[in-house]
Amino acid sequence: MSANTPQISPEEAVRRVAQAREALVGEVHKVIIGQDEMIEQMLICLFARGHCLTIGVPGLAKTLTVSTLARALHLKFTRIQFTPDLMPSDITGTEIIDQDPASGQRSFRFVHGPVFSNILLADEINRTPPKTQAALLQAMQEHEVTIAGTTYPLTPPFFVMATQNPIEQEGTYPLPEAQLDRFMFSINIGYPTRAEEREIVMATTQTAKPEIRPVLHGKDVLWAQQLVRQVPASRHVVDYAVDLARATRPKEPPSPDFVKKWLAWGAGPRAAQYMVMGAKARAIINGRFAVSADDVRAMAYPVLRHRLFTNFNADAEGIDVDQVIEKILETVREPSYGESLPPTSAQNERKQSGAASQVAPPVPPPPPRG
Structure with a gap:
């Protein structure tokens, strides 16, 4: 960014993101009734x-929900229905031979697959073999795909939402741990309330079809993603996320006895990274330019849920992953501000944070509408 680029205050930036979130949720709720937690967690994940x-x-x-969100964001949306016979090239694309009708000369031409979109829905992802599931690994982590030795970048923003049916096991393939770890969140969706279900029936048995108005564009999402990374997180908040992640590992000394008893293995370093990033996004869409421990706690369930694996002891006692996470949150104490710093640097950081609170750093402005 050049020195002449106009900037806005963090307060104004947060206000605009919060307004954008309200507008997005309003558009989605024209079609989707209830499911507030799922919608909020999807927006946190996206930002x-x-x-x-x-x-x-x-x-x-x-x-x-994801198709409605794509329409409200004015982003390219593609859906892949995962089936047992789906091939990796059906996701990433493939090279075909092209012949010039004039000269008769043949050459290879790359045909882009459905992964080249902004929002990709991987529907029933566990119905395809691991070889095909792995085709998404590079795209999800590096936002690019490599075909026949050539690397093709994906157009940002790039957001993958996968769905999975928890009650069907026949004809399904469990997701590999490497694939699960690429997902920031695992969102459990429950049944609607009676009032919501009644409203769903009323809305879907009439002729009226709501019109979704695009309220954000791709460049707006990219600006919000950049802004999220600039949200400050104090060291004691980061330490809290790290302590929560380390407490899930049964072979690590800090882990509680119930973790050693109920878990086969725990979360890796990505868990703490995602808890902090999710906490930053949660803070900013709720109108705050600072992260609290409450934001980290709110991220613990969706971030840790698919990274913890229970053992036979937990199965025998009827203990599920969410119950383990609940006990970890009860057991792991939030570090105080001074505990997170060496004694010599605690005073310095307090002075720095005090000065920073008086003069907040400027942030880049949202992109102009054109």
């Missing part, structure tokens, strides 16, 4: 440059 795995029985509007 934090993550990907999400949604788990729920059929009919809970998983597919409809």
Whole structure:
């Protein structure tokens, strides 16, 4: 960014992101009734440059929600229906032989697959073999794909939402751990309340079809993603996220006894990274330019849920992953501000944070509308 680029205050930037979030949620709720937690977590994931795995029985509007969100964001949306015979090239694309009708000369031409979009829905991702599931690994982590030795970048923003049915096991393939770790969130979707279900029936049995108005564009999303990374997180908040992640590892000394008893293995370093990034995004869409421990706690369930694996002891006692996370949150104490710093640097950081609170750093302005 050049020195002449106009800048706005963090307060103004946060206000604009919060307004954009309200507008997006309003558009999505024209079609989707209820599911507030799922919608908020999807927006957090999008603004934090993550990907999400949604788990729920059929009919809970998983597919409809992401397609509606894509329309409200004015982004390119593609859907892949994962099936047992799906091939990696059906996702990433392939090279075909082209012949020039004039000269008769043949050459290879790359045909882009559905992964070349902004929002990609991987519907029922566990119905395809691991070889095909792995075709998304590079795209999700590096935002590019390599075909026949040539690397093709994906157009940002790039957001993958995968769906999975938890009750069907026949004809499915469990996601590999490497694939699961690429997802920032695992979102469990429950049934609607009675009032919501009644409203769903009323809305879907009439002729009226709501019109979705695009309220954000790709450049707006990229600006929000850049802004999220500039949200300050104090050291004690980061330490809290690290302590939560380390407490899930049964072979690590800090882990509680119940973790050693119930978990086969725990979360890797990505868990702490995603908890902090998710906490930053949650803070900013709720109108705050600072992260609190409450934001980290709110991110613990969706970030850790698919990274912890219970053992036979937990299965025998009827303990699920969410119950383990609940006990970890009860056990791991939030570090105080001074505890997170060496004694000599605690005073210096307090002075620096005090000065920073008086003069907040400027942030880049949102892109102009054209």
